[in-house]
Amino acid sequence: MSQDPQNIDESFSVDDKTPLWIYVKKTEKISGGGSWRFECNFCNNSYVGSHSRVVTHLIQEGVKGIKGCLKVTPQQRANMKKLLEECKERIKRSAPKVVPLPSSSRKSSSSSLDYDMSYKVPNASESDSKKRKGMSPLEKAFQNEDREQCDGEVARMFYTGGLSFNLARNPHYRNSYVRASQIPGYVPPGYNALRTTLLQKERKNIDMHLQHLKNTWKQKGVSICSDGWSDPQRRPIFNLIAANESGPMMLRAINTHGETKTGEMIAELIIEGVKEVGHENVVQIITDNASNCVKAGSLISAKFPTIFWTPCVVHTLNLALKNICAPTLTTRNNEDVFDACYWIKSISEDVTWIKVMIGSPATTRKRSVCGS
Structure with a gap:
């Protein structure tokens, strides 16, 4: 329901990034981007576009390609401009403040660990000119200050991003910086590149290197192994691994949080893995000996008579040893348990x-x- 443009409450559901949407009625979402088909509350005309087109239509400023609204009064236009400015100011105030990096340069009136208050986002051209000017031969040789600032930038990436310190042990962590240092003016990939093109390229590369392993499935057969474990966030993960004498390959790891792990549910997940490998290539399914896994094994064998269910030998031995070593009511001391084991x-x-x-x-x- 559209509001009366003459009496609209500008504080009502205002998004600081797109405040003027409150002066139009969205009628249809256009696929891709932030465009909508909308109807102006003043002139009742229908248009297609994003918030920038709404701004141009109402206050006749910004991008071109849309007719300005002739029914907006000068006072209303001034109020809209004021609203835009207030929203921009709120966004500016809420933006994260740039905290300077620590510096070990000593000053007479400061501690041994001061802050470089002149810190700003580094620029390649400015960095090069700084290296050429005002540096002693010793500074040029070791570039201690630049190294310290670079170390601080890397450390802050870990702290502000909540990254695990174990990432620093990843060989690609060091290799990426070594490669970047050899390319003048290199800029690391951004958010969209990491989650789209680079991710697709890496997956294609991994698939290519695993293809020789997949080619052996038809010749040598495959055992599909499954088990459950918890990731670092304590989420329950159900994994499927295809293995034969040529080597193992992870098929998938499924987050089963909130799901009841019944025999039917486990069988359904394993059957998806069987279909991915090809049921004609699968020799056996290996799970632990829990009752739900036993049921899943029987369901899979019923659906695919040529596939056997095999209980995990390690899990069987583990259960046997626990049973042997478990203290009984007649156990008086640890010597009895020691003798049994x-x-x-x-x-x-x-x-x-x-x-x-x-x-x-x-x-x-x-x-x-x-x-x-």
């Missing part, structure tokens, strides 16, 4: 001996000579 020690020693034996140089040479 003592057999594991001899097995572990045998495993260690076999591992050392297989990895010894003599055994390695013997295998190579025999061609095994």
Whole structure:
């Protein structure tokens, strides 16, 4: 319902970025961008465009390509201009303040860790001219101040973006800066490039490198392994991995927050992975031994008779050891538990001996000579 343009309350649902939308009635969203089909509350004419066209139509300023409204009075136009200025001022006041980077340069009336109050967003041309002027030979050689400012900029990116410090251990973190330092005037990719073209290019690249692994599925068969885990934000994740003797490949990781993990639900997720690989290439499904996974396995085997469900051996051993080592009501002290589990020690020693034996140089040479 449109409001009376003569008595409109300018504080009603005003978006500071697009305040003059309150003087028109949106009738249809146009796909792409922020354009709408709208009807002017003053002249009742219909137009198509974004907020900038609304501004041009009402106060006859800004972009061209739309007729100005002849029914807006000078006083109303002045009120609209005032509203625009107030909104711009509010946006300006709410914008994040630029905090200067720390500087270790000492001053007589300041501490050892001062702030460079002249800080502003760096510009490549200004940075080059600064390097050429007012620098001693020692400063030119080591560029200590520039290094300190650059370190502060990188550190602030971590702090303000809430980035994990482990990112600094990522080899691509260092490699990206090394490459950037070798390209004069390089500007890193922006928000849209990272989430569109560069993301698509990286996915295409990964798919290309995984294709040789996918080519082995038909020849050697595939086991689809599934399990649940929690990510760093404690969200429950259900993963699917396709594996054969050529190597494993992650198919997908699904956020199952808020969903009940029934046998039917797990079976549905695994079946999607089976279809992606091709049911004719899948030999078995491997899950843990929980009752819902057992049910999921039976449902999948019923749908695809050639696919077997196999319980995870590691999970089976884990359950067995927990059962063996669990204290009972008759257990009086830890010696009883130790005696029940003592057999594991001899097995572990045998495993260690076999591992050392297989990895010894003599055994390695013997295998190579025999061609095994």
